Amino acid sequence: MNSLGSQISSNELGERLRLAREAARVIQADAAEVIKVARTTLVAMEQGQRRVRIDELQKLAVLYKVSVNSLLRQEAIHVDLTPRFRKLIADEDDASRDASQLLTDLAAAEVELENLLGIQWPRNYPPERPLVSPDVRRQAEHDALEFRQRMGLGLAPIANLVTMLELDLGVRVFVRRAHNHVSGLFAYDEKLGACILLNANHPRERRIATAAHELGHLVCSRREPDVNKEGSLERSPEERYCNAFMRNLLMPMRAVSQKFNELTAGSARLTRRHIIILAHYFGVSREAMVRRLEELSLIKRGSWDWFQENGGITDEQTRQVLGDLIVPDPSKAEAYRPTTLRLNMLAAEAHRRKLLSEGQLARLLHLSRVELRELLDDVEIEGSAADEAPVLSR
Numbered sequence: 001m002n003s004l005g006s007q008i009s010s011n012e013l014g015e016r017l018r019l020a021r022e023a024a025r026v027i028q029a030d031a032a033e034v035i036k037v038a039r040t041t042l043v044a045m046e047q048g049q050r051r052v053r054i055d056e057l058q059k060l061a062v063l064y065k066v067s068v069n070s071l072l073r074q075e076a077i078h079v080d081l082t083p084r085f086r087k088l089i090a091d092e093d094d095a096s097r098d099a100s101q102l103l104t105d106l107a108a109a110e111v112e113l114e115n116l117l118g119i120q121w122p123r124n125y126p127p128e129r130p131l132v133s134p135d136v137r138r139q140a141e142h143d144a145l146e147f148r149q150r151m152g153l154g155l156a157p158i159a160n161l162v163t164m165l166e167l168d169l170g171v172r173v174f175v176r177r178a179h180n181h182v183s184g185l186f187a188y189d190e191k192l193g194a195c196i197l198l199n200a201n202h203p204r205e206r207r208i209a210t211a212a213h214e215l216g217h218l219v220c221s222r223r224e225p226d227v228n229k230e231g232s233l234e235r236s237p238e239e240r241y242c243n244a245f246m247r248n249l250l251m252p253m254r255a256v257s258q259k260f261n262e263l264t265a266g267s268a269r270l271t272r273r274h275i276i277i278l279a280h281y282f283g284v285s286r287e288a289m290v291r292r293l294e295e296l297s298l299i300k301r302g303s304w305d306w307f308q309e310n311g312g313i314t315d316e317q318t319r320q321v322l323g324d325l326i327v328p329d330p331s332k333a334e335a336y337r338p339t340t341l342r343l344n345m346l347a348a349e350a351h352r353r354k355l356l357s358e359g360q361l362a363r364l365l366h367l368s369r370v371e372l373r374e375l376l377d378d379v380e381i382e383g384s385a386a387d388e389a390p391v392l393s394r
Helices: 010-023 028-034 039-046 054-064 068-072 082-088 094-117 136-150 161-168 204-220 237-250 253-264 272-282 286-295 303-309 315-325 341-352 358-365 369-385
Strands: 172-176 182-189 193-199 226-229
Touching (some): 010 082, 028 039, 028 054, 094 358, 161 204, 161 341, 341 369
Antiparallel strands (some): 182 193
């Protein structure tokens, strides 16, 4: 068999080959040499001006480390978010580049599963609020409170921001392991919508802060990508806005002031116990809580530095104060699996309907066969327990 069928158009196949080549970091000359054609011929293939033969496709798939099936499937989504991050990623920053590729792959996989299952997930994004005020922190405070009102949160702590982003707003959120200096990524694409990657190596409180920061980008500058790195400086108004949005979203001024006054009533000094309880209540790190109290002038500047110079506020002290109130963090232990609720359900349903094999699903989701089998087994156990449940009518 020397030519391909009419599964997809030449233009679409050429675009998929180009994206796969760029993702594999292969230059056109090297790819052309593998299939023994001129570089100009490869360019014509990627532009859809020359049909690709099956033997050429097979060789290119091996070179690009993708499957022929993934290149030819009607439902496959081939969108590359990585070019959007190029201005933000230094040449030697392989960690950020790898994270951007992972975000691309997982977002495209989720859309492909939706297409296979005939599902269109609704988007319920907050209104975009471009920066108009010279005081971006004041605008961030206003926009964060507006978002809370829109979601019916009032001043209460947010129980699970990741689930809210995913199930209430329709944002594509993925929690996977990345290099420690990468906290998270945000990108927006018309086909994929808003996409966020959170680093599962980081503690829960830090992931939540990163998610709130990236939500700020969805509000103020959704068409500009973001790479949130450890210790990054607020070099732009957008970054200052997003950090302020995060603080006001997770720790609203009125709520923090009220709870602080309640907890410290009758106390002469600020104690570690006060900080631990407040941080637990708002679901943030101890440092973030102290910094917010300093920012609101509820305690004097330099309080966090004082704690650090005098033994810090340790995990052991936190366990002593909170005891059983400390919640386990399954995402850290299972970070290589698709830990968000939606992607788990989509993968299990595609397997149940026999739309994709286990091998295809594993490659699509960047999982080993063992990890995928564990995921499917968990869902099958849940399904068998619900055998007597009412059948959904469509």
